[in-house]
Every structure is written in C-alpha cells, then in structure tokens.
Amino acid sequence: MTIRVLAAATLSSAVLFPAAARRPVLERAPAEYVSRPNPYQLEASAAKAGEKIYERECSSCHGDHGQGLRGPALNSPAVRRAAPGALFWVLRNGSLRAGMPSFSHLPEPQRWQVITYLKTISDQGR
16 A cells, blocks of 8 residues: 555656756746847846846845855856756746746836846856
8 A cells, every 4th residue: 555655656746846846946947038138238238237237036935145044155157057048947937846936027128237236256266
C-alpha cells in the first residue's frame, strides 16, 4: 500500500508541478520576451533612475547592492548572462513559487530602467 501512495504522490506532483515549473524563473521566459532588447542599455541616466526604483521596490528582498537577503542575489552570473527581455518578463510576471510579486504596476520604461541598473550591479560582481 505504501508503494501505491508513493506512486500516486509522484504522479500528482508531476501533474501539479511539471518540469517546466521547476526550471529557474529566468529560463521560463517565452522567446518573444527573451529576444526583446533593452531600449536603455548602457544609458547612465537610465541606470541611475533604475537604481532609485530598485531601492524603493526591490532592495528589501534583494539587498542594497543585489547581494540577496530574503530573495536571490541579483549581482550574480545568472543575471549577468540573462537576456534583458527575460529579466523584463520576470519583472512583469513575478514568480509565485519563488515568492516574487509582479511589478507590472510599474510602467514599462521604469522596468527597463531597473534592468539597466541590474546589469550595472551584476557587472560589478565579476
């Protein structure tokens, strides 16, 4: 009987949490988002504006410099390698499983500014 319960639990978790849901959140971004370029890439003024938004919206979980507190570190190689469009998708949708809320309430330009800032802190983490 224990084997049946274990098999049923395994089947249930496979249905409820398909393999795609277990992938890192950045890898779940659809191709149409991943291919989107950051219109503010390398703009110092956008990075400065993004830093202010980051401090207000993100630092309580991700730390003042992206080092991670209650949320994952953002000054990491994964963020450094991530496509700007994938980061945009994560900001727009959040991640329920990871406990990250959606930031779709921020206008698109502000989300891109945050991404511009994230790329500067991840560059400093090298």
